[in-house]
Amino acid sequence: MPILRHSHRGFIANQIGCLGELVVEIWLTKYRVPCKFVYYRSHDIEIRGKKTEIKTKDRSVAPKETFECSTPTYNNGVQNPELYVFISLQRYSDIHDKQDIYRFHTAWILGYATKDDMSTLAQIRKAGDREPNGVVFFTDCMNIFIHQLRPISEIVHDRTTA
Structure with missing residues (x-):
């Protein structure tokens, strides 16, 4: 897998990202959710x-509902998904x-957000801003709080409304 031009962390x-995708792939397969694993630059799964x-974010502590999930805005020109699934390692x-x-010892599937959720609920964080936990953003991001995510169980029961 090539390292993306804007990647701050490169191989890491x-x-x-691959570990997060694998977690979701295993989970979707376990619950027999109809899906197609495509791993395109534009999106990972259908x-x-x-x-x-x-x-996927890696963390040194277990995720809390007040933590944020991020998607870098530099991907907006290429990625235009209907759903975002957020993972913490x-x-x-x-x-x-x-x-x-x-x-890594634990993975959490935190939930998902629709494209509309991201446009209405997510906050723009600029490079150099600080997250509430003190981490400095290296690039502009759209951030949504974990407590704002939809339950992942809706995907199993086909209650997604993208």
């Missing part, structure tokens, strides 16, 4: 025909090799 970003992008704090795939 690819690794984290769920019941809806273009879906998987966004929690890493061990004592493994310092950032390329060690075993540094």
